[in-house]
Amino acid sequence: RNKDALPLSPKQKFKLFFKSATDPWPFMLAGVVAGIGQANNSDPEWGQGMQGYGKRIGAGYSDYFIGNFFGNAVLPSIWHEDPRYFQKGTGSAGGRFLWAAGSTVWCRRDNGRWGPNYANVLGNFIGVSIARVYYPPSDRTVIDTVGDGLTVTAEGILGAEVIEFWPDMVRSYKRKHAEKLARQ
Secondary structure, three states, rough: OOOOOOOHHHHHHHHHHHHHHHOHHHHHHHHHHHHHHHHHHOOOHHHHHHHHHHHHHHHHHHHHHHHHHHHHHHHHHHHEEOOOOOOOOOOOOHHHHHHHHHHHOEEEEOOOOEEEOOHHHHHHHEEEEHOOOOHHHHHHHHHHHHHHHHHHHHHHEEEEEEEHHHHHHHHHHHHHHHHHHHHO
16 A cells, blocks of 8 residues: 555565465466366366366466466566556546556556566466477467467456455445444
């Protein structure tokens, strides 16, 4: 929330990456996405059953880990970009929505100025490019790589929207819950 927060050192950027990579959410998200892939039989070369599900969840988490490693630790350290999301928190819903969506391609730099978020975008594409090694040969096309890179970037937009608006949803829920208890 603090737009005036001090910049992170490279060591802090790597610590932040490790903390996010070991958070339960990426594992749960990889499990859900793997379940959807299992139901749709995406990448049929991986098969069905626990073996197919295991390959899908492993690939999903690996995709996240690699992209996060490059996009939130390595490249931000080299290019002096801040990998954190800075919540706007005030203003119109539309303005906040655009602020959150824009964070995928626009970020704060270590010098306090704002500029293109090269690390995030390139990190997404590095991650999906490396992922081609462990995906079935049928998914190793340039079109699949570019499509997956754009998908990961779009998922980042959704994540930023959640971070921006989740506190509002929690406050609204708590307020309504307190009003309900007061009426009782």
